[in-house]
Amino acid sequence: xxxxxxxxxxxxxxxxxxxxxxxxxxxxxxxxxxxxxxxxxxxxxxxxxxxxxxxxxxxxxxxxxxxxxxxxxxxxxxxxxxxxxxxxxxxxxxxxxxxxxxxxxxxxxxxxxxxxxxxxxxxxxxxxxxxxxxxxxxxxxxxxxxxxxxxxxxxxxxxxxxxxxxxxxxxxxxxxxxxxxxxxxxxxxxxxxxxxxxxxxxxxxxxxxxxxxxxxxxxxxxxxxxxxxxxxxxxxxxxxxxxxxxxxxxxxxxxxxxxxxxxxxxxxxxxxxxxxxxxxxxxxxxxxxxxxxxxxxxxxxxxxxxxxxxxxxxxxxxxxxxxxxxxxxxxxxxxxxxxxxxxxxxxxxxxxxxxxxxxxxxxxxxxxxxxxxxxxxxxxxxxxxxxxxxxxxxxxxxxxxxxxx
Amino acid sequence: xxxxxxxxxxxxxxxxxxxxxxxxxxxxxxxxxxxxxxxxxxxxxxxxxxxxxxxxxxxxxxxxxxxxxxxxxxxxxxxxxxxxxxxxxxxxxxxxxxxxxxxxxxxxxxxxxxxxxxxxxxxxxxxxxxxxxxxxxxxxxxxxxxxxxxxxxxxxxxxxxxxxxxxxxxxxxxxxxxxxxxxxxxxxxxxxxxxxxxxxxxxxxxxxxxxxxxxxxxxxxxxxxxxxxxxxxxxxxxxxxxxxxxxxxxxxxxxxxxxxxxxxxxxxxxxxxxxxxxxxxxxxxxxxxxxxxxxxxxxxxxxxxxxxxxxxxxxxxxxxxxxxxxxxxxxxxxxxxxxxxxxxxxxxxxxxxxxxxxxxxxxxxxxxxxxxxxxxxxxxxxxxxxxxxxxxxxxxxxxxxxxxxxxxxxxxxxxxxxxxxxxxxxxxxxxxxxxxxxxxxxxxxxxxxxxxxxxxxxxxxxxxxxxxxxxxxxxxxxxxxxxxxxxxxxxxxxxxxxxxxxxxxxxxxxxxxx
Ligand SMILES: Cc1cc2nc3c(=O)[nH]c(=O)nc-3n(C[C@H](O)[C@H](O)[C@H](O)COP(=O)(O)OP(=O)(O)OC[C@H]3O[C@@H](n4cnc5c(N)ncnc54)[C@H](O)[C@@H]3O)c2cc1C
Numbered sequence: 001x002x003x004x005x006x007x008x009x010x011x012x013x014x015x016x017x018x019x020x021x022x023x024x025x026x027x028x029x030x031x032x033x034x035x036x037x038x039x040x041x042x043x044x045x046x047x048x049x050x051x052x053x054x055x056x057x058x059x060x061x062x063x064x065x066x067x068x069x070x071x072x073x074x075x076x077x078x079x080x081x082x083x084x085x086x087x088x089x090x091x092x093x094x095x096x097x098x099x100x101x102x103x104x105x106x107x108x109x110x111x112x113x114x115x116x117x118x119x120x121x122x123x124x125x126x127x128x129x130x131x132x133x134x135x136x137x138x139x140x141x142x143x144x145x146x147x148x149x150x151x152x153x154x155x156x157x158x159x160x161x162x163x164x165x166x167x168x169x170x171x172x173x174x175x176x177x178x179x180x181x182x183x184x185x186x187x188x189x190x191x192x193x194x195x196x197x198x199x200x201x202x203x204x205x206x207x208x209x210x211x212x213x214x215x216x217x218x219x220x221x222x223x224x225x226x227x228x229x230x231x232x233x234x235x236x237x238x239x240x241x242x243x244x245x246x247x248x249x250x251x252x253x254x255x256x257x258x259x260x261x262x263x264x265x266x267x268x269x270x271x272x273x274x275x276x277x278x279x280x281x282x283x284x285x286x287x288x289x290x291x292x293x294x295x296x297x298x299x300x301x302x303x304x305x306x307x308x309x310x311x312x313x314x315x316x317x318x319x320x321x322x323x324x325x326x327x328x329x330x331x332x333x334x335x336x337x338x339x340x341x342x343x344x345x346x347x348x349x350x351x352x353x354x355x356x357x358x359x360x361x362x363x364x365x366x367x368x369x370x371x372x373x374x375x376x377x378x379x380x381x382x383x384x385x386x387x388x389x390x391x392x393x394x395x396x397x398x399x400x401x402x403x404x405x
Numbered sequence: 406x407x408x409x410x411x412x413x414x415x416x417x418x419x420x421x422x423x424x425x426x427x428x429x430x431x432x433x434x435x436x437x438x439x440x441x442x443x444x445x446x447x448x449x450x451x452x453x454x455x456x457x458x459x460x461x462x463x464x465x466x467x468x469x470x471x472x473x474x475x476x477x478x479x480x481x482x483x484x485x486x487x488x489x490x491x492x493x494x495x496x497x498x499x500x501x502x503x504x505x506x507x508x509x510x511x512x513x514x515x516x517x518x519x520x521x522x523x524x525x526x527x528x529x530x531x532x533x534x535x536x537x538x539x540x541x542x543x544x545x546x547x548x549x550x551x552x553x554x555x556x557x558x559x560x561x562x563x564x565x566x567x568x569x570x571x572x573x574x575x576x577x578x579x580x581x582x583x584x585x586x587x588x589x590x591x592x593x594x595x596x597x598x599x600x601x602x603x604x605x606x607x608x609x610x611x612x613x614x615x616x617x618x619x620x621x622x623x624x625x626x627x628x629x630x631x632x633x634x635x636x637x638x639x640x641x642x643x644x645x646x647x648x649x650x651x652x653x654x655x656x657x658x659x660x661x662x663x664x665x666x667x668x669x670x671x672x673x674x675x676x677x678x679x680x681x682x683x684x685x686x687x688x689x690x691x692x693x694x695x696x697x698x699x700x701x702x703x704x705x706x707x708x709x710x711x712x713x714x715x716x717x718x719x720x721x722x723x724x725x726x727x728x729x730x731x732x733x734x735x736x737x738x739x740x741x742x743x744x745x746x747x748x749x750x751x752x753x754x755x756x757x758x759x760x761x762x763x764x765x766x767x768x769x770x771x772x773x774x775x776x777x778x779x780x781x782x783x784x785x786x787x788x789x790x791x792x793x794x795x796x797x798x799x800x801x802x803x804x805x806x807x808x809x810x811x812x813x814x815x816x817x818x819x820x821x822x823x824x825x826x827x828x829x830x831x832x833x834x835x836x837x838x839x840x841x842x843x844x845x846x847x848x849x850x851x852x853x854x855x856x857x858x859x860x861x862x863x864x865x866x867x868x869x870x871x872x873x874x875x876x877x878x879x880x881x882x883x884x885x886x887x888x889x890x891x892x893x894x895x896x897x898x899x900x901x902x903x904x905x906x907x908x909x910x911x912x913x914x915x916x917x918x919x
Contacts, residue, residue, distance in 0.1 A: 094671060094780040095809075117677060138619065149619075151627055152596050159871070167871035168864065173776045175808040175848035177582050177631050178856075178863055179890065180872040181595070184627030188619070205677030232536065232560070234651035236717055259720035301617040305537040328617050355538075355616030377622045379603075379611040385878035386623055402622045 007054055007077065011036055014046035017084065025079055027059045028072035029365060035079045041158055041166055041197040044080065048195065049164030051078055051395060058162075059397050060195045062103055062130030066137045069297075069361045070190050071373050074399035080195060082132055088112045089198065096203040097155070097172055102132030102196050118203045121147035123290050132196050138188030141290045142239035142252060145326040147204065150187045156200030157183040159193075162391040167194075174202045185386070191397040192405050193390045207254035210238075211264045212285055214250040215276040220315070222275045223249050224308025227325040229274035231304065235263045240326030242307070243288050245315045249325070250286055293320040293333025296340055297362040300330045300347060306354035313350050317343035328356065336363065341370045348375050377402045436497045437476045437519060443493045444479060444521070448486055454478040463522050466507045466514040467569075471854055475502070475516035480524045484602060484610060484640040490523055491638065492608025500884045503634045505546065505577030508569045510772060511853025513581065513633045513889055520884075523638060525576045531555050532641070539646045540599065540616055545576025545639050549583075552644060561646035564591040567849070568757055579639050581851045582631030586682040586756075587713070589807035591647065595630040600643035603629065606636070606880035616643055628875060633851050634886040636879040652718035653681070654725050655749045658710045658732040659703030659739035663687050663802070666708035667782040669735035670806045673712070674779065676731060678724050682713040683807035684756050687786075690763070690801040690814065691755070697762035700755030703739035710737075710806065711756050713749075759803040760814065767799070767816035769825070771832045775839035776848040779809040788838050789813060798824075798831045810848035811839070837862070852890045860892055870895060 011018045017037040025035050033056075038044040051058050056077035061067060063083070082103035090099040093116040100109050106124035109131065113119050122134065123141025133139075140149040147153065156170035159182060169182035186196050217223045223242060226249045230240055239252040251271075253263050268279045298319065302310050307325045314321045318338055323330030334343060340363065348358040352375070360373045377383070380403045387394075387405045399405075445453050454460055455477055464472040476499075481487045494501045500520035507514055516522045528544035531551065535541070536559035541552055549570040552563040566585035567573055573583070579601065584593040591597075600614035614626035629636050660666040666685050673680065686694065688707050694700050702709050712728055714721045729740055743749040763770050777785050786802065793800045801814040813835050817828035836846050836859055846852070846859045860869060869891060877897035879885070887894065 092778065092780065094675065095778040096674065097778070138624075140619075148592070148596060151624060152592065161871065165867050165871070167868050169868060169872065171843070171845050171863070173778055173809060173844050173848070175584060175588065175593075175776050175805070175810045176845040177593075177849060177851055178845050178847050179852070179860065179869070180628060180875050181582075181631055182628075182871065182875070184595070184624045184630075185875065187624055187627070189623055193623075205679065208677075228537070231539075232648070234560075234648055234717065236648075255717075255720055256723055258723060259717055262719040263717055299619070301619050303535075303538040303540070303616045305535070329619055351617075357615075357617065357619075357621050359621050374621050378620075379613055379625055380622065381609075382605060382611060382625055382879065383623045386625070386875060389874040389878045 007034060007056060010050045010054060011047060011078065014050045015043045021079065027076050027079065028068045030073050030076050032059070032076040032079045034077065035081050037081045037084045039084045041160060044160045044195055044197050045164045045166050047078070047080060048160050048162065052163050055393065055395065057395050057398055060132065060136070060191045062133030063105065063128035065126040065129055066133055066139065069137055070400050071368070072365070072399070073397050082130065082197070085197060086130075091116065092172070093118060097174070097200060098203055099172070099198065099200045100131055101198055102130065102135070104131050105129065106131060106134060113203060114206060117206050119206050120153065120201050121204045122150060122153060125290060125292065131199055135187050135196055135199060136189060136191045140329065142241050142324055144329065145240060145324050146236070146238045151184050153202050154183045154187065154199050155202050157186055157196055158198040159186060160195045160197055162194065162393070162396050170200065172200050190401045192387060192401045193396065195396075207256070209257040209260040210252065210254040210283065211260050212250055212252050212282050213264065213267050213271060214248055214280045214282070214286060215271055216278070217247050217249055217276070220244070220308050220311040223311060225274045226271055226276060227307060229270040230267060231326050233266070233270055235267050235270070237267070237326060239324065241289065241323065242311065242321065242325040242330070244311045244321045246288070246320070248286070250289070252285070288322060291322070292331045293322050295333040295335045296360065296367055298332035298344070298347070299359045299361050300332050300351050301356035302328050302351050302354035303356065304328050310350060310354065313347060317346055319343055319347065336367050340367050344371045352376070374402045434519060436499050440493050440497050440499045440521060441477050444477065444490055447489050448479065452480050452482065452486060454480065463504060463507070463516055463524065466504070466509040466512060468510050468512045468853070468855060471512045471515050473516045473518050475522035476519060478522040478524055480527050482527050484604065487523060487604045487638055487640050488608050488610050490521060491604050491606065494521055494884055495607045495882065498882055498884060500887050502886045503576065503580070503638045505574030505580070506548070506572050508573045509577060509581060509853060510774070510850040511847070511855040513851050513853035513886070514577075515854050517887070525638070526574060528640065534559065536561055536646065538616060540643055541646055542641060542643050543575055544641055545574060545579070547575050549573050549575060549578055556646045557649070560649050562649050563644055564597055564647045565594045568760070575642050575644070576639050579630050579642055580632065580634045581849070584849055586684055586805060589683065589805065590679050590681045595627055597645045597647070598626065598630060598642055599645055601626055601629065601639045602641035604638045604640055606882070606885040610640070614643070633853060633889050635876060635889055637885055650715035652721045653713065653715040653749070654721055655711065655713045655743040655752050656725070656728060657702065657741040657752045658712065658737040659706035660708045660710065660736055661738065662707040663786050664783050665736035666710050667786070667806065669710060669732045669737065670782070671780065672731040672735055673728055674807070676727055678727060680712050680724075680728070680807060681715040682711065683805070684711040685709070685802070685804055685806040686756060686759060687802040689766070689799060690759050690803045693762040693766045693801060694755040694759055696765040698754050698758045700751070700758070702755055706739065711752055756803070760812070763801055763814045763816060767818065769817050769819045771815040771828055773811070773813045773815060773832050773835050774847050774850040775811050775836050775844060777809045777811065777839050777842040777844035779807070781842040781844070782806065782809060785811070785838050785842055789835060792831055792834055796827055796831055798827050800831065805848070808848070809844065811835070854889055857890055857892045860890070
């Protein structure tokens, strides 16, 4: 009797939607044995208990858009496909709070909220991205500059642990300091600590008007000056993005019609004063907005004052950069056949010196084997200790995270 | 604000003042003696306090009900002082407790009789203010308001503004994830701290987060913020600075009742406005504030709202017109506007004095801190009024209405037989109301010593056990501020079912096919 033969029926007794894996189910090249689609937190818990009994390695999957981020898992026996858990469980509009299941696509949640004039102020970076996937990778888009990320807007979480125990933290109120905030720990943990099945979010009202001011700019010094002029002003931009070396700085203003009009005028003056020759004003976001650059995908962070220098260095290394110049969180792309390792080394040194980091988010396997994906990670021993507590047998996405966690 | 603020009663569970003294070895155990000797050998004499009278200075925080004299205090001047002390404590298995300014209202900084109090208030340097990076790097003893003062010249400020901001420390803020009146719009400490230098409970010094955002790895920084000193000690903090808003308008509106003021609050939020702050006071709280600071709030008001709007001028003016209309639509009979800082201070004076002011109308009081979903305000306020009426215990209500954070002030006279107990009972029942409404047992003041017994009402055993797994990762020997937050400690040794020897499947002969 193989473990597959044992695992199949055991998993099926915990969940009525279990099948054997097919080619498309591979996680970053690693084929799983089974795929289960639990319908509830309880079913997820049952599956994880079964997995614990049989020592199956488990990877949770939302829309599957970021499974190639980070490093591939050492082994996968079971893919937990959360696509059946896609409900918006509650939208308490009067409290500006929503509760949703992890498999719910961000866009779907937004549609529900928009009906009541509200939104979760987080951008879905890739089409179909689910809440769970966004939380696990701490993905963010342009609006993070003003509103923060999942770690800032998630106020409660339900997690199923590796041993199948269900644990909640936080709650349904925005202001709450009772107990540890496990949601923060889960955010960006790449599924290595537990499976998030439900989350509670703080919401914002939808703005009634928005404008984008875009400036074509050739040199990085001017680009940095444009960014600084807006960032250090009181026009309260929702986002300040760059697209480089394409040569664009773009500012998103959101609010009321009158307010956005007056801030658009003020922002135009700031940009002109900082060296913009022409400022394009549109209601539409530019086509590149919020899209990652092509190719090997890097995430680069640095202090705000270093963004100009980073653009320069990236261009020198042949790396295209897009992202939040206003938050100092940018994404780089370069062709897989380029000198990836050399570019990573140079740019990582730059980012580290500027108080930030460089992570190789996605790359073909042969490229990935030539680079250090995560770079230096301080406090790694504490992180290992946390992993050791939550998943002592290393069954949740083993090897997907920093330091081989 | 005076530097000593003491509420005389526990806000939550009745645990009794001697609880922390009961457990563990006394101040003179061999371990404590060893720590004392070793610390004295390694640190300058002025840093180590052993004199009982001086140690008593630190016997309580803002919740004066609990008092414990520490075995030893270290007045740290540097990260090395902290790391050395913690390392020795770890080696000798002696508990330590960090203390900032001691303004905490949940007994978080309550010392251990069998442990070391590490006082952070001498570490007061603002190491750097970088407007261009929107960051400041400060030592943990730095007073909250001093960060804003240092940043103001650059057009920046530090957004989290607890009412105690003139005296509380950034280290204490980090430990409590403190917020203030303005966190409705701007969030809490966790949204404004990007990095910390941190002494883990084994004495090692690590960097958490950084100057830039999204440091790779687990968000240990976010986990440490709000952990009430139970995961280690912050020795330097990198904070985010926020642009000073272009325009600020503060209004005071008088309503016939809290129901009307609550309806106005809902209407404002419902209109898509996110004010910087919405604060409410009821008639009894207004009475107290009038007696204390003559704030001259509208006569006959059953409730007042203080609403502050900030941001770009055009939007603030628009929102102001809406707020005025929504207040009047919901029964406001008085509406005052402050357009400059002097007028603004006048309006805020009544609100900010509220805690201390109830001292004018009652000899003793409990400051409670609980949270409810904002839409439950009318229901919960009515229930509090009923509790008060049925028990003859007066309750004054002051709260952050925008985010449903209640601060009921439960009034009593301790010289009257039974009043203290009655007040504690009402105070506890208010927390039950918060939990029933789907809220929280604390929005600002933390669990500390005071509310640990309430944690099981809000969280299941599994929830608490999971939180303590984090604690075990950081502090397996349970020496960093033990006895706070969690009603019962978890034994960290017991890693469930760790495989020993052969894997069960391998044993049954099926694993090799696998
Ligand atoms: C009048 C008054 C009004 C208040 N208003 C508010 C308010 O509006 N909002 C609010 O949130 N709170 C408020 N508080 C509560 C209190 O001021 C805050 O909790 C504050 O953050 C505590 O800071 P502190 O420096 O006094 O810390 P302490 O009371 O000294 O310590 C608090 C906790 O922090 C830990 N700690 C201290 N320093 C460190 C460090 N460097 N590293 C790790 N742990 C550390 C301690 O061990 C303890 O658990 C108020 C208190 C008073 C007296």
